[in-house]
Amino acid sequence: MNGKELMKIENLNFSYGxxxxxxxxxxxxxxxxxxxxxxxxxxxKSTFFLNINGVxxxxxxxxxxNDNLITRKNINLLRKGVGIVFQDAENQMxxxxxxxxxxxxxLNLGFEEDEVKKRTDSALEAMRISHLKKNPVHxxxxxxxxxxxxxxxxSMTPQIIIFDEPTASLDPVSCxxxxxxxxxxxxxxxxxxxxxxxxxxAYRWADRVLLFDNGEIIRDDIPQNIFKDTNLLKQTKLKKPxxxxxxxxxxxxxxxPENSDIRDITSLRKILFSE
Numbered sequence: 001m002n003g004k005e006l007m008k009i010e011n012l013n014f015s016y017g018x019x020x021x022x023x024x025x026x027x028x029x030x031x032x033x034x035x036x037x038x039x040x041x042x043x044x045k046s047t048f049f050l051n052i053n054g055v056x057x058x059x060x061x062x063x064x065x066n067d068n069l070i071t072r073k074n075i076n077l078l079r080k081g082v083g084i085v086f087q088d089a090e091n092q093m094x095x096x097x098x099x100x101x102x103x104x105x106x107l108n109l110g111f112e113e114d115e116v117k118k119r120t121d122s123a124l125e126a127m128r129i130s131h132l133k134k135n136p137v138h139x140x141x142x143x144x145x146x147x148x149x150x151x152x153x154x155s156m157t158p159q160i161i162i163f164d165e166p167t168a169s170l171d172p173v174s175c176x177x178x179x180x181x182x183x184x185x186x187x188x189x190x191x192x193x194x195x196x197x198x199x200x201x202a203y204r205w206a207d208r209v210l211l212f213d214n215g216e217i218i219r220d221d222i223p224q225n226i227f228k229d230t231n232l233l234k235q236t237k238l239k240k241p242x243x244x245x246x247x248x249x250x251x252x253x254x255x256x257p258e259n260s261d262i263r264d265i266t267s268l269r270k271i272l273f274s275e
Contacts, residue, residue: 124151
């Protein structure tokens with residue numbers, strides 16, 4: 001845990017009608033955590049996100065946010081404090097121009113006009129799309145729409161931000177820019193949850209992994225432990241990150257010490273070429 005507990009979830013269940021889509025979820029999140037949420041399609045990740053964002057209400061169990069027990073009467077605490085960027089950015093677009101779209105969330109939170117403009121400009125600059133602010137939203141490319149949807153959430157400065165497949169449809173330059181945004185969120189102590197099929201990214205970025213299978217969290221652990229458990233990877237149809245496979249081979253050859261915390265190429269180079 002990196003700081004104060006923000007959210008605690010106890011015995012959460014959710015059903016769309018027949019059977020449970022989420023079963024007995026018990027987990028908590030603290031300020032500044034970087035959490036990768038992994039699992040195959042249909043494992044419950046997206047339904048989990050919608051529950052903790054307040055878009056849908058859980059069937060039973062409890063959600064606490066900033067020590068407040070969430071009920072139907074105060075569910076706006078979740079909607080204000082937990083932002084979500086959906087995989088399909090098109091579903092988040094409701095305004096005619098990029099500038100209006102990014103400003104919409106902050107306006108809804110009741111900020112004064114000057115503060116809304118400040119937040120909007122800052123979010124547009126963070127995503128490097130200031131030059132698009134007068135453009136019609138629906139004529140943008142898929143990657144540009146994704147950048148707008150991320151800027152929309154940034155302008156509201158929630159305490160927790162959920163990204164559902166954030167790099168889908170982004171080009172390599174935009175992916176680098178997104179990782180810069182993640183670094184700034186970390187510096188601001190924002191808790192970040194990312195659902196992704198990019199195992200290499202999850203391995204190098206996250207300090208914690210939630211692994212979903214059949215509507216349950218079957219493992220909550222650090223990435224190093226998750227990805228060295230071959231039986232677990234087989235059960236959940238996950239591949240081992242490339243950097244982890246390389247390090248295993250180098251360890252067998254005596255070139256890398258055992259139990260080294262190497263999760264990116266920069267760390268590997270430091271060990272291999274250190275004087």
